[in-house]
Amino acid sequence: MLTVNEETCVGCGWCQTFCPQDALHAWGYLEIDYEKCDECLVCIEFCPTDSLSMTNS
Amino acid sequence: MKKKQEKCDVAVLGSGIGGLCSAALLANKGYETIVVEKLPIVGGRCATLKYKGYKIPTGVLGVPMVGSFKSIFDEVGAEFDVTPMTTPPKYLVGNEIIDTPESDQPDAILSRLCSDEKEIAILKRGINKARTWSPPSNEMSLQDFIYQYTRNENLAEYYNNMSDRILSTRAHEVSAKEYFQSFSGSLKDFQRVGFAPEGSIALMKALKKAIEAKGGKVITQCRAKKILVKNEIAEGVVVEGKKGETTILANNIVSNAGPKKTVALAGKEYFERGYLRELRNMVPSLQIWVTSISDRPLFDVPILYTYKTRRLVSFVCVSHVCPELAPKGKYIHYSISSPVSQIAPWNLKNEVNMHIQDLKDHLPGYNKYGEVLHVGCYWGEWPTLANAPIVGYNDIPQKTPIENLYNVGDGVAKKGGWAGGSPGCALTAKIVVDDIENRFKPGQSL
Numbered sequence: 001m002l003t004v005n006e007e008t009c010v011g012c013g014w015c016q017t018f019c020p021q022d023a024l025h026a027w028g029y030l031e032i033d034y035e036k037c038d039e040c041l042v043c044i045e046f047c048p049t050d051s052l053s054m055t056n057s
Numbered sequence: 058m059k060k061k062q063e064k065c066d067v068a069v070l071g072s073g074i075g076g077l078c079s080a081a082l083l084a085n086k087g088y089e090t091i092v093v094e095k096l097p098i099v100g101g102r103c104a105t106l107k108y109k110g111y112k113i114p115t116g117v118l119g120v121p122m123v124g125s126f127k128s129i130f131d132e133v134g135a136e137f138d139v140t141p142m143t144t145p146p147k148y149l150v151g152n153e154i155i156d157t158p159e160s161d162q163p164d165a166i167l168s169r170l171c172s173d174e175k176e177i178a179i180l181k182r183g184i185n186k187a188r189t190w191s192p193p194s195n196e197m198s199l200q201d202f203i204y205q206y207t208r209n210e211n212l213a214e215y216y217n218n219m220s221d222r223i224l225s226t227r228a229h230e231v232s233a234k235e236y237f238q239s240f241s242g243s244l245k246d247f248q249r250v251g252f253a254p255e256g257s258i259a260l261m262k263a264l265k266k267a268i269e270a271k272g273g274k275v276i277t278q279c280r281a282k283k284i285l286v287k288n289e290i291a292e293g294v295v296v297e298g299k300k301g302e303t304t305i306l307a308n309n310i311v312s313n314a315g316p317k318k319t320v321a322l323a324g325k326e327y328f329e330r331g332y333l334r335e336l337r338n339m340v341p342s343l344q345i346w347v348t349s350i351s352d353r354p355l356f357d358v359p360i361l362y363t364y365k366t367r368r369l370v371s372f373v374c375v376s377h378v379c380p381e382l383a384p385k386g387k388y389i390h391y392s393i394s395s396p397v398s399q400i401a402p403w404n405l406k407n408e409v410n411m412h413i414q415d416l417k418d419h420l421p422g423y424n425k426y427g428e429v430l431h432v433g434c435y436w437g438e439w440p441t442l443a444n445a446p447i448v449g450y451n452d453i454p455q456k457t458p459i460e461n462l463y464n465v466g467d468g469v470a471k472k473g474g475w476a477g478g479s480p481g482c483a484l485t486a487k488i489v490v491d492d493i494e495n496r497f498k499p500g501q502s503l
């Protein structure tokens with residue numbers, strides 16, 4: 001499951017623009033739409049603050 | 058298994074403006090240079106995000122067309138694809154648009170904001186003295202400086218917006234000295250300004266190309282993990298890329314990761330406490346970038362400065378200058394806001410909402426035709442300016458306490474008018490490259 005570290009995420013919205021599934025939405029904080037996310041890992045590579053990770057659920 | 062090892066003259070950590078400007082200058086002078094960048098794209102806060110056919114800046118939007126940044130492109134022979142902006146800005150005061158004559162804009166706007174010519178004359182005399190004789194103290198805010206001459210609310214608001222636009226810090230917090238010195242520093246470079254039609258990332262890609270043409274390397278998705286230090290001298294860096302870990306041995310290390318990350322990479326034990334305290338005192342600033350789209354331009358000139366709003370500072374109808382940034386027949390706009398204070402706590406969600414409410418309330422036609430495409434907040438570890446020039450602030454030197462280890466970028470921007478942005482970051486690169494050149498020859502053995 002994609003997890004955002006709320007302590008370090010600044011809400012820059014970079015990840016939103018790279019997600020092929022349109023599953024992310026930044027508005028000062030990040031919202032993840034788990035219905036749409038297919039765990040492709042793309043957004044993790046592009047986060048400038050290393051705030052995204054995939055955890056086992 | 059034997060660990061991979063490489064050697065070069067200079068290893069550059071990070072491909073922001075500071076990193077790529079340093080590397081391009083060094084490679085051009087014959088230094089064997091390797092740049093490592095942790096992200097898949099170059100440019101950092103001078104890059105471009107492509108989203109639904111539109112191009113969104115990650116920082117640099119207005120590109121200075123003269124001065125320190127531009128001169129690096131000339132020196133290394135990198136393409137500088139920037140379209141100049143020639144139309145003067147307009148001013149929105151509350152809901153009234155103020156259109157000033159083309160020449161002498163600041164003067165014209167002051168007279169429109171205050172009808173008492175005598176009061177303006179007194180203020181102008183004070184400002185003239187600060188700019189041409191001696192700047193006020195670093196311990197005084199711009200607001201306190203202005204209050205010496207006028208209590209006119211409109212005039213105070215003008216300077217509030219100005220200081221926010223150029224230093225992302227409001228007048229009551231910004232160092233009056235730094236504000237006035239920026240007129241002979243980075244603002245001189247912005248006298249001619251433009252926008253990159255392919256996005257600012259094109260400029261960073263051009264620097265990358267210039268580095269590679271001179272035999273240098275720029276490796277993306279390659280993260281610096283540890284700066285190697287021996288006897289208080291930097292001697293290399295451990296990086297992790299797609300092919301695993303490599304040790305790069307280098308005469309000099311130039312870090313563009315920001316001074317705090319540089320400490321973490323090398324190890325805190327090498328830095329004296331006074332230096333660490335200075336780093337802790339840095340205040341990174343917040344600005345919020347909202348990208349709006351529409352089927353028609355939401356304003357008739359490229360730049361609108363907005364006064365007497367909740368948070369909004371400026372609105373850029375960039376399609377007037379660079380239609381290439383939006384799909385055919387569509388228009389793209391960027392707007393910028395900052396909190397009332399860079400020091401006091403703020404609620405980011407509220408800050409974003411106030412920005413958008415300002416767009417709806419103050420921009421004619423926004424409600425009907427405008428649509429928010431993207432919201433980007435830059436602060437903390439990924440800020441607008443890494444060391445905002447708040448009253449009493451100090452700059453951080455480019456040289457670190459570890460020999461042969463330098464920082465570049467806006468975290469070490471020079472006091473005295475160069476607080477950040479592309480001119481300030483380019484200047485840090487020039488300072489560092491000059492120093493390396495004085496101390497090492499290309500290919501000099503370790």
Ligand SMILES: Cc1cc2nc3c(=O)[nH]c(=O)nc-3n(C[C@H](O)[C@H](O)[C@H](O)COP(=O)(O)OP(=O)(O)OC[C@H]3O[C@@H](n4cnc5c(N)ncnc54)[C@H](O)[C@@H]3O)c2cc1C
Nearest residue numbers: 071073074075095101102116117118119281466467478479
């Ligand atoms: C919203 C906003 C608007 C702005 N508008 C303008 C403008 O109009 N004009 C202007 O001139 N300036 C503007 N600025 C300021 C300008 O963007 C910055 O001052 C400048 O881009 C900072 O460059 P830098 O050299 O500090 O590097 P950065 O952009 O901070 O780049 C550092 C790079 O280092 C990489 N890195 C970090 N850690 C590592 C590691 N361990 N290993 C490898 N790589 C690493 C990062 O991924 C990044 O790519 C704006 C900034 C913002 C945020």
Ligand code: SF4
Nearest residue numbers: 009010012013015047
């Ligand atoms: S890219 Fe990273 S910091 Fe930016 S909004 Fe996404 S998770 Fe947050």
Ligand code: SF4
Nearest residue numbers: 019037038040041043
């Ligand atoms: S993992 Fe892939 S699908 Fe999921 S949010 Fe990130 S980019 Fe989108």
